Amino acid sequence: MERYSNNKLKVGIVGCGFIVKKRHIPAFQKLKKKVVVAAVCDKGENLAKRTASEYAIPKAYSDLEEMLGQEKLDVIDICTPPQIHAPLAMTAINKGCHILMEKPMALTTSDCDQMIDASHRKRVKLCVVHNVLFHPPFLKARKLVQDGAIGDFIGMRIFLSDPRDEMVMRKDYWIHKLPGGLLGETGPHTVYMSLAFLNKVQNVDVYARNFLEHHWAPFDEFRIELEGEKAISSIAISYASNRYMANVDLLGTEGAFHLDLQGMLLIRYPRKESLSTLSLATASLSTISQTIGGLVTNGFKVISRRVKLGHDVIIEKFVDSIVFDQPPPVLPEEGRETVRVMEMIVDRLHQKYGKRES
Ligand SMILES: NC(=O)c1ccc[n+]([C@@H]2O[C@H](COP(=O)([O-])OP(=O)(O)OC[C@H]3O[C@@H](n4cnc5c(N)ncnc54)[C@H](O)[C@@H]3O)[C@@H](O)[C@H]2O)c1
Structure with missing residues (x-):
């Protein structure tokens, strides 16, 4: 186990809208012993900065590539509109990050297949937030x-x-x-x-x-x-x-x-x-x-x-799946089947x- 036993997992969040503030940041805050939200990113630069300051998150970015270039992150949490889930996930997977992503996984099964293949190739976890x-x-x-x-x-x-x-x-x-x-x-x-x-x-x-x-x-x-x-x-x-x-x-x-x-x-x-x-x-x-x-x-x-709401439970299980190298709580194939x-x-x-x- 325990690639991360001495170090907390470093998470970067993409998208600083409704669901991030309502569910994702509060869920990560309950896991302070295991996880630190190191950076947030939103294409609205001011929203990213405001979110970082509101939740005492050290860094704010307006572009995922820039965030990945500047920070050494273990997990990228994708909370943008679904239209861009797949390209953002592919960028982060190719940098070797584990991916948590909001539902729906993508808009097409072919995008899901690409993400699943890439996650196998890069040996990273890919989990879709089927919170209910x-x-x-x-x-x-x-x-x-x-x-x-x-x-x-x-x-x-x-x-x-x-x-x-x-x-x-x-x-x-x-x-x-x-x-x-x-x-x-x-x-x-x-x-x-x-x-x-x-x-x-x-x-x-x-x-x-x-x-x-x-x-x-x-x-x-x-x-x-x-x-x-x-x-x-x-x-x-x-x-x-x-x-x-x-x-x-x-x-x-x-x-x-x-x-x-x-x-x-x-x-x-x-x-x-x-x-x-x-x-x-x-x-x-x-x-x-x-x-x-x-x-x-x-x-x-x-x-x-x-x-504990669905988001609290799935996010904790996802973090543990990385720490203990277990399958994620929602398999990417389940995300793909939902998209199909x-x-x-x-x-x-x-x-x-x-x-x-x-
Ligand atoms: N599981 C749930 O219960 C639940 C509930 C609501 C929303 N969602 C899902 O969460 C996701 C986000 O929904 P929301 O309601 O928070 O949306 P939102 O519109 O409130 O927030 C989305 C944010 O993403 C940002 N964004 C868009 N493109 C970006 C990019 N390329 N890089 C960085 N930031 C970008 C936008 O500026 C915006 O601030 C969607 O997939 C939605 O379906 C899930």
């Missing part, structure tokens, strides 16, 4: 389903909603330029969540609407079906309401789970014996008591500062509704 897989209720549900807690897995339903002010209303936001528009931003989350339970997705269908009728966002409501070898995932993605929602239902032959990924709750629905009033009331009481129990536990975690299914969805969208660009 590491939210505590999702981790727990995945293990329980694997262990047969709800019998044979039948299928799942995902409902994600992002408030319209966050996405749709921002006319010049880069997400409108992604393949599939808004779908290209949230879609990858729903695909990798589905792939945690489905395999070999070969058929997809998609329905789309433009509810708010902004010309820069050709669609703002999506319904997607993913057909795996043995199960189907039904996905609803909404950008038209003013709500954040993130719910997942998992159905098995002997029961079901409901995950509230905003409240970080896992509710179990055991096999129902009858539709009698007593049986229905008992089931409702069970749901209420599980919700209250989960909220109390989460409340204690918040008070005692022991809350996203390509299928976007192709289907264009086939059905024509290629509407923003």
Whole structure:
């Protein structure tokens, strides 16, 4: 082990926007014994400088090549818009850096293949931030389903909603330029969540609407079906309401789970014996008591500062995978598979509704 036992891993972050400040820097700050964020880089020079000063990061750059030329970095964390994930990753891999990169890994599978080949050639780790897989209720549900807690897995339903002010209303936001528009931003989350339970997705269908009728966002409501070898995932993605929602239902032959990924709750629905009033009331009481129990536990975690979100978990596991020379928590092949299914969805969208660009 322990190429880094005496030295902390030196991380450089590219992109100083929303997700870096909200999740990546806080996650690295919790790993102070193992990691130091040595430099940040943003093409907006002032933003890079402000970020460095706000988080006491020693150096700020406006160009990745310059940062790599000046600093000796072990890890590059790529948090730019997806359109430039691949070229930035290739530059850093060729300098021998391990790569953590935000979802989606890239926009095409051929870009993913190039990165995977280069990472093998340079013997560096490449990990895509599929953070929702590491939210505590999702981790727990995945293990329980694997262990047969709800019998044979039948299928799942995902409902994600992002408030319209966050996405749709921002006319010049880069997400409108992604393949599939808004779908290209949230879609990858729903695909990798589905792939945690489905395999070999070969058929997809998609329905789309433009509810708010902004010309820069050709669609703002999506319904997607993913057909795996043995199960189907039904996905609803909404950008038209003013709500954040993130719910997942998992159905098995002997029961079901409901995950509230905003409240970080896992509710179990055991096999129902009858539709009698007593049986229905008992089931409702069970749901209420599980919700209250989960909220109390989460409340204690918040008070005692022991809350770990998906980003905290995956970033710590990624750092450990380097220190102990283990596979990263999300394999680049999983990132590629997500991109492959996203390509299928976007192709289907264009086939059905024509290629509407923003
Ligand atoms: N996992 C999650 O939950 C989650 C949530 C939000 C965003 N994301 C992902 O994170 C990534 C960034 O999203 P965001 O919301 O932080 O975007 P953002 O627009 O807030 O920030 C992106 C930053 O990258 C900078 N940038 C662009 N090109 C650059 C370049 N060539 N070199 C250096 N900097 C450059 C921009 O100036 C900007 O400051 C995207 O891939 C997005 O899909 C993930």
